[in-house]
Amino acid sequence: MALRRYTFRLYPNKTQERKLFEARRLHAYLYNACIAHRRFEWKKNQRTVDYFQQQNCLPSFKKEWVEFARLHSQTLQSTVKRVDLAYNSFFQGLRGLPKFKSIRNYSGWTYSSKSGWKANTNGRHGSVTLNDLGITIKMRGQTKSWSTPTTLTIVYKPSKRQWFASFTCNVSVEESKFGSLSELKYESMVAFDLGTATAITCFDGQEFEEVSNPRFTQVAEKKVKQESKKLRRKRAPNRKKGIKASNRWKKARKLVSKLQRQVASQRVDWQHKVTSDIASRHDIGVTEKLNTKAMTGKAKKRRDPASPSGARERSSRQGSKRKRQKAGLNKSMLSVGFGTLNQMIAYKIEAKGGLLLQLNTRKIKPSQRCPQCGAVHKNWANLSNRYHICDNCNFEIERDRGSVLVMYNVATGRMNLSGNPTGQPLTNQQQGCGTHLLDSGCLSSTSLTSKRKHTGSMKQLGQFI
Numbered sequence: 001m002a003l004r005r006y007t008f009r010l011y012p013n014k015t016q017e018r019k020l021f022e023a024r025r026l027h028a029y030l031y032n033a034c035i036a037h038r039r040f041e042w043k044k045n046q047r048t049v050d051y052f053q054q055q056n057c058l059p060s061f062k063k064e065w066v067e068f069a070r071l072h073s074q075t076l077q078s079t080v081k082r083v084d085l086a087y088n089s090f091f092q093g094l095r096g097l098p099k100f101k102s103i104r105n106y107s108g109w110t111y112s113s114k115s116g117w118k119a120n121t122n123g124r125h126g127s128v129t130l131n132d133l134g135i136t137i138k139m140r141g142q143t144k145s146w147s148t149p150t151t152l153t154i155v156y157k158p159s160k161r162q163w164f165a166s167f168t169c170n171v172s173v174e175e176s177k178f179g180s181l182s183e184l185k186y187e188s189m190v191a192f193d194l195g196t197a198t199a200i201t202c203f204d205g206q207e208f209e210e211v212s213n214p215r216f217t218q219v220a221e222k223k224v225k226q227e228s229k230k231l232r233r234k235r236a237p238n239r240k241k242g243i244k245a246s247n248r249w250k251k252a253r254k255l256v257s258k259l260q261r262q263v264a265s266q267r268v269d270w271q272h273k274v275t276s277d278i279a280s281r282h283d284i285g286v287t288e289k290l291n292t293k294a295m296t297g298k299a300k301k302r303r304d305p306a307s308p309s310g311a312r313e314r315s316s317r318q319g320s321k322r323k324r325q326k327a328g329l330n331k332s333m334l335s336v337g338f339g340t341l342n343q344m345i346a347y348k349i350e351a352k353g354g355l356l357l358q359l360n361t362r363k364i365k366p367s368q369r370c371p372q373c374g375a376v377h378k379n380w381a382n383l384s385n386r387y388h389i390c391d392n393c394n395f396e397i398e399r400d401r402g403s404v405l406v407m408y409n410v411a412t413g414r415m416n417l418s419g420n421p422t423g424q425p426l427t428n429q430q431q432g433c434g435t436h437l438l439d440s441g442c443l444s445s446t447s448l449t450s451k452r453k454h455t456g457s458m459k460q461l462g463q464f465i
């Protein structure tokens with residue numbers, strides 16, 4: 001059994017939406033009141049207020065502020081709990097000091113048990129009834145597996161102006177087929193690498209497969225640029241000077257954000273399609289561990305040692321060229337969404353009982369290593385070097401395909417973890433190669449989960465703080 005979250009889009013009518021907004025406003029007030037309470041007690045009396053003290057205040061609070069009495073008591077408690085979680089993660093050094101939240105951007109509230117609401121659905125569309133507000137709202141969405149949900153969170157996304165219902169369900173999941181990691185079969189294994197020329201390159205032991213880059217952002221970017229230019233020509237608000245935004249500016253801004261939203265959802269759609277396809281066809285994924293933050297960092301400066309005199313001008317020109325190149329690369333890396341792709345493949349492959357191995361990039365250097373003899377070529381690291389010919393064994397291969405092949409060889413045991421060929425012949429099954437990979441510091445996506453930090457009970461609330 002595993003706890004899964006399923007989100008449905010809500011379609012409230014006008015009266016219902018008014019009630020939802022009203023409830024959201026009250027919860028935001030309560031959230032801010034709890035923060036104010038803690039701050040006040042600390043400043044005046046150097047006293048820390050904990051969750052239970054605040055929870056015990058709720059009945060008298062409701063007597064004073066009667067509008068809160070209509071809301072389900074557990075939703076109020078969970079809002080108080082949100083404050084507690086925010087403070088807990090602050091005390092653990094995971095976050096900054098909790099701030100007051102604006103009502104406009106406040107996200108929503110949670111029903112922390114099965115009481116007070118009802119989901120009228122069998123996992124596909126339906127409606128949800130909120131007893132405290134006395135409304136039944138239509139909802140759309142579908143899930144792969146569904147059981148009686150245990151908690152409900154109502155979420156409002158101000159940027160989209162949409163409401164969502166997010167349920168947690170205890171659903172039965174498939175056990176991992178690779179519990180012992182000893183039965184890794186070659187035919188179900190796929191090595192893949194994320195690139196920019198081709199978004200994903202796969203190798204399943206038989207043939208290469210390339211998923212081309214969608215480039216939709218580049219197309220959409222032109223449109224966004226045009227529209228934001230129009231936006232800049234209209235009267236923007238300026239608080240200091242007391243200038244109000246013109247209606248034409250407001251209208252133009254709406255259009256720009258709509259276009260940006262469209263690009264974002266196109267990207268998510270594409271990512272889901274591609275990753276589902278890979279995960280559905282293979283049981284084991286092999287890839288390199290990504291450090292997207294470092295990869296999409298600024299370009300490094302490089303000194304020109306050959307010409308000390310007049311080098312400044314030259315290197316600065318080169319530097320700006322490198323900068324521009326890196327910026328373009330970053331854009332195309334971020335537009336594909338490298339980090340998310342790996343995560344998506346990981347959870348999709350695990351959902352069907354598979355495994356994702358993440359190899360240590362620094363040790364193996366897949367993009368610089370010859371897949372046949374294992375020699376490392378430093379000059380292969382340059383991204384403009386699209387086609388690799390090994391000067392050691394004359395093996396030649398396309399850049400992206402080469403690194404995928406190296407990873408496949410490592411995972412199947414034909415290369416050891418420092419990238420040297422083991423001379424092992426290709427058999428259909430290799431005993432214990434998975435264990436060997438994990439022992440040597442390779443991460444599987446499952447092994448990562450134990451390192452996550454949690455800030456307390458009611459984990460499902462944690463992500464809404």
Ligand SMILES: [Zn+2]
Nearest residue numbers: 370373390393
């Ligand atoms: Zn070679």
